[in-house]
Amino acid sequence: MDQPQQTSRREFLRQSALLAGASLISARSFGNIHIGKQTRVIVIGAGFAGLAAAYALKRKNIDVTVLESRNRIGGRVFSHTIAPKENLVVELGAEWVGNSHERVRALCDQFGIPLLNNQFDTHLIYQNQYTKANAWDFSDNWKPKMKALLDGYKTLGENQKLELDSIDWWRYLVNNGCEGKDLIFRELLDSTDFGESIRHVSALIALSTFAESSEKNEMDLKMQGGNAQLAKKFAEGIGDANILTGHIVKRIEQTGSVKVTCENGKTFEADKLICAIPTFAMKNIQWEPGLPTEKIQAINELQYARINKNAILFKKRFWKDESFDLITDQTPHYFYHATKNQPSQKGVLISYTIGEKAELVAAQNDEWRKQMLGQTLSPYFPGSKKLIESQANYYWGTDKISQGAYAMYGLNQWHTTRPALQKPFLHTSFAGEHLADWQGFMEGAVVTGEMAAAEIMAV
Ligand SMILES: Cc1cc2nc3c(=O)[nH]c(=O)nc-3n(C[C@H](O)[C@H](O)[C@H](O)COP(=O)(O)OP(=O)(O)OC[C@H]3O[C@@H](n4cnc5c(N)ncnc54)[C@H](O)[C@@H]3O)c2cc1C
Numbered sequence: 001m002d003q004p005q006q007t008s009r010r011e012f013l014r015q016s017a018l019l020a021g022a023s024l025i026s027a028r029s030f031g032n033i034h035i036g037k038q039t040r041v042i043v044i045g046a047g048f049a050g051l052a053a054a055y056a057l058k059r060k061n062i063d064v065t066v067l068e069s070r071n072r073i074g075g076r077v078f079s080h081t082i083a084p085k086e087n088l089v090v091e092l093g094a095e096w097v098g099n100s101h102e103r104v105r106a107l108c109d110q111f112g113i114p115l116l117n118n119q120f121d122t123h124l125i126y127q128n129q130y131t132k133a134n135a136w137d138f139s140d141n142w143k144p145k146m147k148a149l150l151d152g153y154k155t156l157g158e159n160q161k162l163e164l165d166s167i168d169w170w171r172y173l174v175n176n177g178c179e180g181k182d183l184i185f186r187e188l189l190d191s192t193d194f195g196e197s198i199r200h201v202s203a204l205i206a207l208s209t210f211a212e213s214s215e216k217n218e219m220d221l222k223m224q225g226g227n228a229q230l231a232k233k234f235a236e237g238i239g240d241a242n243i244l245t246g247h248i249v250k251r252i253e254q255t256g257s258v259k260v261t262c263e264n265g266k267t268f269e270a271d272k273l274i275c276a277i278p279t280f281a282m283k284n285i286q287w288e289p290g291l292p293t294e295k296i297q298a299i300n301e302l303q304y305a306r307i308n309k310n311a312i313l314f315k316k317r318f319w320k321d322e323s324f325d326l327i328t329d330q331t332p333h334y335f336y337h338a339t340k341n342q343p344s345q346k347g348v349l350i351s352y353t354i355g356e357k358a359e360l361v362a363a364q365n366d367e368w369r370k371q372m373l374g375q376t377l378s379p380y381f382p383g384s385k386k387l388i389e390s391q392a393n394y395y396w397g398t399d400k401i402s403q404g405a406y407a408m409y410g411l412n413q414w415h416t417t418r419p420a421l422q423k424p425f426l427h428t429s430f431a432g433e434h435l436a437d438w439q440g441f442m443e444g445a446v447v448t449g450e451m452a453a454a455e456i457m458a459v
Contacts, residue, residue: 042272047277048446049276054234055237064242066244068243068244078092083348111233116340120216190210194305200355254288306397308393314348323340331361406440421435424455
């Protein structure tokens with residue numbers, strides 16, 4: 001999600017990148033003596049933030065070791081082959097690359113990963129009525145009001161933004177004349193972006209997201225072969241031997257240099273540390289000395305959104321339109337065609353639920369989910385339930401490492417909680433989507449990882 005203050009952070013990144021580039025040039029001109037050659041860095045977390053950081057450091061010949069608790073890399077980027085024979089890959093974590101996501105797009109270009117169009121035309125099931133894409137819309141009364149809000153965002157001063165941060169998006173919409181069907185459509189659509197009801201989302205975050213995002217709200221592209229392709233390319237660049245999976249960091253000592261101890265008893269020493277893990281995981285580490293009070297407070301305050309992805313493999317693509325997605329006012333909430341651009345008779349719809357709906361759907365078994373899907377889809381797509389071949393379900397709300405899909409800044413948190421989490425601590429810099437201007441996106445993870453690496457290289 002696009003957030004405020006991005007200009008200054010992006011500007012910082014550009015300057016850091018220039019600085020890092022200049023270092024490389026001077027190193028080359030002095031007979032391959034690389035700046036920071038002696039510096040040893042440990043990166044905790046092989047999600048996109050940690051991988052981007054390690055890759056940037058490795059490119060400058062800095063000694064880097066990545067410690068990853070899971071048995072795979074990629075973190076919340078989790079590509080899954082649901083139909084091995086047909087080679088159909090679905091995303092159980094991050095899905096879309098936005099048109100505005102400059103760093104991820106540039107890296108895909110550099111690594112030769114094709115980015116395919118992943119935009120959809122949204123159909124609707126509302127009050128037991130199905131309406132095709134482009135045949136439904138917001139009311140003529142609400143559309144100009146929404147446009148005025150979005151246009152007005154650019155002219156808001158700092159104080160007005162702070163005021164906006166103290167009320168929720170649902171209340172702000174109501175206060176500005178959104179009602180009835182328009183309000184229900186906004187709740188259904190916008191809550192899929194934030195992963196919780198818009199009653200929990202700051203109006204500032206929502207308005208800035210919609211005012212600054214691409215036309216399809218960054219739901220534009222997907223990496224061919226799955227988003228895990230980028231993790232693979234990062235790992236090749238870092239060197240597989242420098243990434244240790246199955247290493248759960250349990251203790252960090254920063255007295256003198258850095259000493260990291262893993263659950264398996266292994267220890268690692270370094271001069272600098274990049275901690276690229278979600279806040280719940282940070283809390284499970286014993287820090288010596290302890291983290292500053294304001295950081296602990298911020299860790300305790302920040303919520304992560306509950307998202308469930310139920311991928312359903314069908315024997316036939318009965319929805320016919322490759323760019324099919326569907327918003328509903330029923331339990332499955334949002335469906336989209338997850339195998340667009342993957343040729344096969346078979347196809348996958350993902351049922352994407354958020355908040356309490358996600359918790360409910362996740363708690364049931366496949367048979368229950370099958371009945372639920374049938375109940376929602378069968379009246380409009382007869383026989384669709386019979387075409388179900390298999391399901392894969394992943395609920396992020398109880399993921400043992402993140403306890404949520406991505407961070408969800410609540411009221412008044414953007415200008416207080418986030419800066420506290422961003423601050424370095426002794427030899428440690430922090431990275432991860434929760435700290436980014438492009439918060440909640442792969443782009444944000446990558447940018448904060450590169451920034452953390454640039455901070456180390458700038459020393
Ligand atoms: C359901 C869902 C949908 C999403 N949709 C999109 C989307 O459409 N587009 C988009 O751009 N983004 C999307 N995202 C967000 C995107 O996945 C994240 O922003 C990004 O992947 C986060 O990367 P990260 O490196 O910050 O964190 P992570 O990916 O969580 O990486 C952190 C890593 O640290 C490891 N770790 C944690 N604790 C320890 C420890 N103690 N020791 C060692 N390792 C540890 C974890 O195992 C993990 O691999 C989605 C996420 C989810 C869950």
